[in-house]
Amino acid sequence: MPKLTLDDLRKLREEKKHEIEKRETEGKDIEIVIGMGTCGIAAGAKDSLEAFLKEIDKQKLKNVIVRQTGCMGYCSNEPTVEIKMADMPATIYGNVNADVASKIVTDHIMNKKLVSDHVFDKPSVDIIKK
Amino acid sequence: MQYSVSDFLTDIVQNSIEAEASVITVDYIEEFPMLNIMVGDNGKGMDEETLAKAKDPFFTDGEKHKNRKVGLGIPFLIQAVEAAGGEFDIKSDVEMGTAIEFSFNLENVDCPTEGDIASAFRSLLLFNGDYEILINRIKNGKSYRVTKSELKEALGDLESADSLNLAKAYFESHENELSGKGE
Known part of the structure; x- marks a missing residue:
């Protein structure tokens, strides 16, 4: 690869920006905090x-x-990741390795389905279906 | 315990962010077999007493975690440096900032791997807050330097996957050149 x-x-x-404009003018409303x-x-x-x-790149989000x-503050469950987005409760996931990270993108972010095994904090237990 | 030198670097810079630094300088200088890393910030700094305690794994300022009794970032680094025959130094002044300098002998069998330097440099740009960071990288006489604001200006943002993947490609291409793998 030549030096950039x-x-x-x-x-x-x-170039990437043009791709975005072609798609839709959606705001950046999904936040991942690691x-x-x-x-x-x-x-x-x-x-x-x-x-x-x-995964975000692959799914073209x-x-x-x-x-x-x-x-x-949840050191024993690191890596921890918080996901904030519309239509989903703000969720903190624990033990998020690379595989779980991909799953969070496809399940939580794209399909609005919690990755139940890794939900660490919030939402309250009755929302989580095993 | 951190796995690589790159991990130690990310950890130390995160301390600067937490100390509310607005300007951070990182010098990552490799003159084989020595690797010298300096991190300087203009954050809130520490007085002598706090500075001494920062080296104690059973000390933390307790502001973030009320029930947590450990602070392992700096102690881990000191442990790794001492195990590998390197050096560690920290200077700090209240309201002036903190400077940390550490070195490893890359030929020492106990020296941690350097890890993914490109990914570590990108990570230094992604912490919350409006801070500037200058990365000065020298390897065996070749060098590059770049600031967070330059990258942000070029990429438009430093929070979308597109920008962050490009930022890593930028550092990777420069690292490859320093290692003689580019072009």
Whole structure:
């Protein structure tokens, strides 16, 4: 791969932007927040981040933003990830490895179905169907 | 315990974010076999007493986690550095900021792997908040430097998958060049 300059990035990003406009003008209303504190990093949160980005790209989702935060306080369940989106309860998932990350994108984000085995906090238990 | 040098770097920079730094500098300098990493920030800093405690795994400021009694980021790093014959130094001033410098001898058998440097550099850009970060990377005489604001300007945002995948490609291509794998 030749060395990418900032100008190359600008052009590549512009190309992607045209793709977005062709699709639909949806706001970025889905937010993924990944815990990237000492505990998250040690548990492999960077692999989870990579898996989220790959799956979002694969599914061609354009309305998702991805952010990192520090420790969310659930160190024993790292990597932890919070998903905020319309029509779904704000959900914190625990033990989110790369496979679970892909599943969260396809099930939770695309099909609005909780990945029950990994729900860690909220929503209340009666909503979770095994 | 962190697995790679890249993980330690992400961890240390996350401390700077938590210290409310608006400017962070990262120097990642490799002159084989030595790897020297410096992280400087203009965050809230620590007084002498707190600074000494930061090296203690059983200390945390307790602001974030009321029932948690450990703070492992810096102690993990010191442990890894000491095990691999490297050096660690931390300086801090209240309201001025904190500077951390650590080194590894890459030939030491106990030196952690460097890990995915491109992915680590990208991670440094993704924490919440409006901070600037300057990454200065030198490897065996070759170098590149880039800031978060330059990448954000070029990509339009630093939160969509498209931008973040491109940001990683940017760092990967530069890393490849430094390793003689590019072009």
